[in-house]
Amino acid sequence: MNTDLTALDPGRLVALxxxxxxxxxAEIVHRYERVAWKVLAGFDLSPEDRNDxxxxxxxxxxxxxxxxxEPDKLPGWIATTTRNEALTMLRSRSRETPVDALAESFDDPCGSRSTGAGGPAPDARLIDQELRAxxxxxxxxxxxxxxxxxVLFMVDPPLSYDEIAEISGRPRGSLGPSRGRCLERxxxxxxxxxxxxERS
Known part of the structure; x- marks a missing residue:
């Protein structure tokens, strides 16, 4: 006779x-997967990153x-581990240089990315390459x-201020002023x- 796994306590499931x-x-995963997904719902991660x-x-x-x-505490272990893994994923983004996002903030500094006819200027690609360099x-x-x-302010999809504060270890209220000082620098x-x- 097959054992009804859904009726077993966590300790017995782990032992089996x-x-x-x-x-x-499979029953352990099914029973506790909702814990992980609930934690992941609080992070601005892509579907692919959440699955990873x-x-x-x-x-x-x-x-x-x-x-x-203590198998009875599996939900807490899963929640904590999910949170840590999600933060690790977000930190890995912060090591990337957001050149495209930064370039867009300069609003066509040389005024030559397009012609009057609406097409790209002949030297637009070169200017973009030089700006990015x-x-x-x-x-x-x-x-x-x-x-x-x-980088944390420019990742896609965007992070919330609370997530940026947690990842960077900065007070939430200091993020805006700190970002402004860094951009000015x-x-x-x-x-x-x-x-x-050229822009001025």
Whole structure:
């Protein structure tokens, strides 16, 4: 007679899964997956990133199942691990240089990305390439805390202020002023001087 896995307590389910019962493991995932998805709903991650985090959480659980001493506390373990994995995913974004987003903030500094006929100017691509190269130089010159903060403001999909505060370790109320100071420091970079002069 088959055991009704849905009626088993967490400790028994874990014991069966450790003994190689695949159905018991499937029941663990089914029983607690809602915990992970509920936590993930609070993060601005793409569907692909959320799926990656979800898979990572339950892979870690499978790896560490034998170390779980209090199976009744599995929901808390899953919630904490999901949150940590989601934050790790967000931090990985902050190591990318948001050149395209930064370039757009300069609002066509040389005024030559399009012609009067509505098509691209002959030198528009070269200007864009030069601007992006200058932005990479200017961005690399910023302090680490400025680079991280600006990237967090420019990731796609956008992060909430609460998420940026948690990831960066800054008070929420300081984010706007800090972002402004970092952008001003970026604009003062010698690498961007020619573009700002053309714009003025």
């Amino acid at each position: 899964a450790l003994a190689g019962d695949r159905d018991a493991w 985090v979800f898979a990572s959480v339950f892979f870690r659980l499978f790896e560490r199942l034998g170390t779980i001493r 200058a932005l990479r130089v200017a961005f690399a010159e910023l302090p680490d805390e400025c680079r991280e903060l600006l 970026l604009r003062r970079s010698p690498a961007l001087a020619v573009y700002l002069e």
